[in-house]
Amino acid sequence: MKYIVQKFGGTSLNTAELREQVAAKIIHAVKEGYHPVVVVSAMGRGGESYSTDSLLSLAYEVSREIPGRESDLLMSCGEVISGVVLAATIRGKGFPAVFLTGSQAGIITDDNFNDARIRRVDPQIILEHSRLGKIVVVAGFQGVTEKGEITTLGRGGSDTTAAALGVALEAVCVDIYTDVEGIMTADPGIVNNARLLETITYNEICQLAHEGVKVIHPRSVEIAMQKNIPLRVRSTSSDAPGTLVTNDSQVYKGAIDITRDRIVTGITQKTGITQLKINMPETNASAWQVRIFKGLALAGISVDFINASPEAVVxxxxxxxxxxxxxxxxxxxxxxxxxxxxxKVAAIGAGMTGVPGVMAGIVDALTRENVAVLQSADSYTTIWVLVQQEDMVKAISALHQQFLD
Structure with missing residues (x-):
């Protein structure tokens, strides 16, 4: 049996008209010869009627101190509502469909309420329904502990559910449907000529997601990568193929020298950041550095973009x-x-590994636009620069022009 996992976010399910579009995509997969397993998020966002935030607000009216176990029970309701309604929509079109909670779908997690990790997937009930010709709709974002306690998977949990089911079912691919066409080379709200990426590697999309791209959760990519299950990021409102996320050999298939093919894949950014600088005393700088990072860690403060030297810590x-x-x-x-x-602005691309001159190109592009670099760092696939908020648009546009125009 050829399984395909299709995940639909809350904005794709918020109205009857949108659910009709979703059902059409699911039925199209059936007609293509696939057995779709559909993962859903809660309908809507923010304060909309059945969103997770709206459900939590009911309890917060009584108390802000809701135990993790109870808040998970409440938060899991949104996906149940969404899944039951979508399954009914599919059946209304003449196709058999059944809804399963995360527990019924065999999503077994640890007991870390509000941010559980999947330990294993037992897809037996999904397989039984699929063999009977039913389209299986599964509640994303939730699972169950070995002791039967309902848990939720934290931010991006429905993406994680979809990837885990894709691996367990050895699916042909996992389609992540959103309200955008796919992964762009930069935020189109900042860069007018940002382009859709046809393909991208697992590592690149993980890095983009960690650095600010919110289209797909990095945990889901890491799960799919374990068995090389292709991911596709697609739009609910169009038939465009979207962006394929797969391994390096597929992305750069046929390229003689990938460094000439695509050095930088995308530019992204993280806002809302404060830089702290502490000048070190002339003696015993290492001991002071230990005190800094231990003190912040004990207070639960996460630090990033660290540059440490005997003279200063930034x-x-x-x-x-x-x-x-x-x-x-x-x-x-x-x-x-x-x-x-x-x-924090990041230039990301698997093709930059071992290529001289990438940092020179970044500095050249930013200098032309009079953008001051406050800090920089690099890895095999990413170069980061810290800039002032007022320079963000200029910095992103300059780097996009330098490497991607």
């Missing part, structure tokens, strides 16, 4: 954690210099 934190970080450092006897309103 790093970033989220804006909302900046004042707390400053207070901790001052209590440790340090005088941090705070620079709020920063943006």
């Amino acid at each position: 790093f970033t934190v989220k804006d909302e954690m900046a004042q707390k970080a400053v207070e901790i450092l001052e209590n440790l006897g340090m005088q941090p210099v705070k620079r709020p309103g920063c943006v």
Whole structure:
């Protein structure tokens, strides 16, 4: 049996008209000879009637202190509503369909409520229904512990469900349907000529997702990558093929030298960042550095973009954690210099590995636009630069023009 997993986000299921579009895509897969397993998120976003936030707000009216176990029970309801309604829509078109909760679908997790990790998938019930010719609709974002407690999978949980089922069923592919055409070379709201990427590697999309692209959750990519299950990011409202996420050999198939084919794949950004700088004393700088990072870790503050030297330590934190970080450092006897309103811009591409001159190109492009680089760092597939918020648009546009126009 040829399985295909199709995941639909909440904005794709929010109205009867949209659910008709979704049902048409599912039925088309059946007519193509596939056995679709459909993963759904809760309908809508924000304060809309059946969204997860709306369900939580009911409980928050009574108390903000909701135990993790109870909040997971409540949050899991949104996907149940969405799945039951979609299964009814499919049946209304003359195709047999059945809805399963995450528990019924065999999604077994640990007991970390609100952010559980999938331990294993037992797809037996899915397989039984599929053999009877039914389209199986599964609630995303949720699972069950070995002891039968309902759990939720945290941000991007429905993507994670889809990828895990794709691996368990050895699916032909996993289609992630969203309200965009696919993965773009940059945010089209910033770069007018940003292009749709036809293909991208698992590693590249993971890095893009970690650095700000919200189309797909990196955990789902990491799961699919374990068995080389192709992912496709597609639009619910069109028949465009979208972006294929697969391994390096498929993305660069037929290229003689991939470094000439595509050095940089995409430009992305993270906003809401504060830079902190602490000048080190002339003696025993290492001991001071230990005190800095231990103190922040004990306070639960995550640090990023770390540059440490005997002269100074520079790093970033989220804006909302900046004042707390400053207070901790001052209590440790340090005088941090705070620079709020920063943006972390990343140029990402598997093709840059081992290629000389990429950083030179970045600095050249930013210098032409008078964008000051506050910090920089690099890995095999990514170069990051920290810039001021007011320079963000210029920086992203300049890097896109340098490498992707």
